[in-house]
Amino acid sequence: MEMMLYLQLPPPLEFVSERIADPKALDTFRVNYQKFRCGGAQGAKGEVQQLLVSVHQTSEEKYEAEEKAYELAKDVRIDPMIDEGRFISAFERSKRMRSVVVVETGIVDALAARALDVIPRKCHRSSIYVVTDSVTDALYGDVVLDGLLGAGLGASKLVIPSETDASGENSTEMHKSLTTFSNLADQILAGGVDKRSCIVSLGGGVVNNICGYLASSIYRGLALVHVSTTFMGQVDAAIDFKQAVNHCANRIQSRTAPLVWGLLFFFTTAGCGKNLLGSYYPAATVVLDPSLLTTQSTRHRRNGLAEAAKHGMVHSTDLLDYIRAGNIDDPAYLDGVVRRTISVKVPTLTRYDESDFNEMAPQYGHAPAHAVEFLSWHGACNEPLLHGEAVAIGMCVSAEVAFIMGVCAESVVEEHYAIVEALGLPSCVPPELDLDKVIDKLSYDKHTLSGKPTMGLLVKMGKMYEKDGVYGQPVDADILREAFEINQDRAAK
Numbered sequence: 157m158e159m160m161l162y163l164q165l166p167p168p169l170e171f172v173s174e175r176i177a178d179p180k181a182l183d184t185f186r187v188n189y190q191k192f193r194c195g196g197a198q199g200a201k202g203e204v205q206q207l208l209v210s211v212h213q214t215s216e217e218k219y220e221a222e223e224k225a226y227e228l229a230k231d232v233r234i235d236p237m238i239d240e241g242r243f244i245s246a247f248e249r250s251k252r253m254r255s256v257v258v259v260e261t262g263i264v265d266a267l268a269a270r271a272l273d274v275i276p277r278k279c280h281r282s283s284i285y286v287v288t289d290s291v292t293d294a295l296y297g298d299v300v301l302d303g304l305l306g307a308g309l310g311a312s313k314l315v316i317p318s319e320t321d322a323s324g325e326n327s328t329e330m331h332k333s334l335t336t337f338s339n340l341a342d343q344i345l346a347g348g349v350d351k352r353s354c355i356v357s358l359g360g361g362v363v364n365n366i367c368g369y370l371a372s373s374i375y376r377g378l379a380l381v382h383v384s385t386t387f388m389g390q391v392d393a394a395i396d397f398k399q400a401v402n403h404c405a406n407r408i409q410s411r412t413a414p415l416v417w418g419l420l421f422f423f424t425t426a427g428c429g430k431n432l433l434g435s436y437y438p439a440a441t442v443v444l445d446p447s448l449l450t451t452q453s454t455r456h457r458r459n460g461l462a463e464a465a466k467h468g469m470v471h472s473t474d475l476l477d478y479i480r481a482g483n484i485d486d487p488a489y490l491d492g493v494v495r496r497t498i499s500v501k502v503p504t505l506t507r508y509d510e511s512d513f514n515e516m517a518p519q520y521g522h523a524p525a526h527a528v529e530f531l532s533w534h535g536a537c538n539e540p541l542l543h544g545e546a547v548a549i550g551m552c553v554s555a556e557v558a559f560i561m562g563v564c565a566e567s568v569v570e571e572h573y574a575i576v577e578a579l580g581l582p583s584c585v586p587p588e589l590d591l592d593k594v595i596d597k598l599s600y601d602k603h604t605l606s607g608k609p610t611m612g613l614l615v616k617m618g619k620m621y622e623k624d625g626v627y628g629q630p631v632d633a634d635i636l637r638e639a640f641e642i643n644q645d646r647a648a649k
């Protein structure tokens with residue numbers, strides 16, 4: 157059988173072309189590599205592995221080399237091919253997905269007039285589920301439902317619990333779980349759904365994240381509209397395609413019986429953590445009404461400010477200056493932070509695949525933060541930490557790491573603490589939190605590769621450290637521990 161190949165060659169990557177000078181041999185490598193990726197010929201696998209081993213020694217380097225080789229080979233089309241008795245083909249899908257972000261004061265009150273613009277047209281004749289939590293429902297549930305019904309849409313409402321945590325703040329974090337996900341899926345499937353149905357997530361970051369995962373899963377993808385009602389949601393959680401629930405969060409009941417659940421946690425949470433189950437799935441529309449933020453507590457607004465400040469620290473000192481100069485109780489300031497943060501974040505989402513900067517920038521401080529936050533909700537701290545509070549701590553720990561690794565000056569570390577504290581956010585890991593547990597929990601972070609957390613580090617405010625075009629830096633366990641210890645000790649002084 158004749159083998160047909162269509163080659164469209166991008167410029168060869170240096171490390172491969174250095175070793176395979178002959179253009180024909182280079183093409184053969186690329187074809188073999190593609191076969192290897194398609195589960196094809198043994199010979200191809202052998203050749204690829206031999207080259208990768210000859211180039212790089214550590215498994216991490218080999219992985220990176222393989223990724224690069226994939227880049228080199230990905231435009232080779234094999235169409236169709238019989239080789240060594242096997243049929244090999246390949247397919248891919250490159251559907252462009254677009255999220256439209258609408259920031260408009262008063263839009264929620266005016267939904268009867270605006271709903272047909274923000275709900276995708278294809279959904280107008282299908283069932284629409286507004287998913288919200290009990291606290292948001294009491295504030296805005298009926299306004300939104302009535303607005304959708306008033307626009308002639310077939311909407312109904314599902315409410316998940318939200319309650320006061322051990323620190324006295326409202327939160328839905330303890331319900332960001334597979335149990336909630338599954339209950340919602342049951343209700344939506346029982347209530348009636350078709351491929352043009354739409355999920356409207358009405359709430360803060362937790363509801364936005366759960367609904368995103370739900371919308372990506374039911375019928376393998378329903379339309380999603382976020383109506384994000386918290387500062388955290390408006391500056392960050394809803395302006396994203398990352399959707400998730402926590403693993404094991406359904407076991408959290410620390411307020412009702414801290415001792416019993418604390419013990420249960422101790423024996424049962426191996427492998428659990430923040431956002432471990434989820435998908436990359438964009439909302440069709442993100443609707444943001446900054447006037448809703450006035451009903452949030454100051455602590456929750458500061459919580460959102462932490463994520464906005466993160467964007468400023470990582471890549472916009474203008475944003476950071478704006479954030480530092482404002483008053484958290486001023487609605488015009490909240491509105492300004494929302495708009496400015498979105499302007500800074502949106503390009504990183506559109507160009508997400510172009511550089512790991514776009515992946516690491518929104519994750520700044522998050523590797524330590526997720527471990528600390530998750531543990532704080534599972535009885536390891538006196539009180540749970542809100543997500544942005546944990547991120548504030550995580551950014552200070554990251555600055556300590558950067559200093560130990562020689563990436564930044566000590567003044568940059570001090571600047572981190574000064575900014576975070578001036579914004580009214582915690583800067584240090586709670587003293588009662590066992591660092592062994594934190595380090596262990598970090599191993600479940602998705603950016604931990606070959607046992608080492610990969611973290612973005614700052615050279616200075618507004619500039620992330622980069623080495624050979626890579627922004628995610630592997631951090632040794634002893635450096636990470638030292639950074640955590642310095643940070644935790646600082647609180648005691």
Ligand SMILES: NC(=O)c1ccc[n+]([C@@H]2O[C@H](COP(=O)([O-])OP(=O)(O)OC[C@H]3O[C@@H](n4cnc5c(N)ncnc54)[C@H](O)[C@@H]3O)[C@@H](O)[C@H]2O)c1
Pocket residue numbers: 289290291292295318319326327328329332359360361362363365385386387388389392393394395396398399431448449450451452453456459463542543
């Ligand atoms: N890229 C991402 O996907 C991303 C980014 C940032 C944060 N997050 C996630 O977001 C979550 C935190 O979000 P959050 O801080 O909004 O918490 P949350 O969703 O728990 O909301 C906090 C509380 O405020 C209530 N609430 C909502 N709107 C309100 C309003 N306008 N006025 C008064 N109360 C209101 C909620 O009912 C809840 O009780 C975390 O789970 C975090 O992981 C995700």
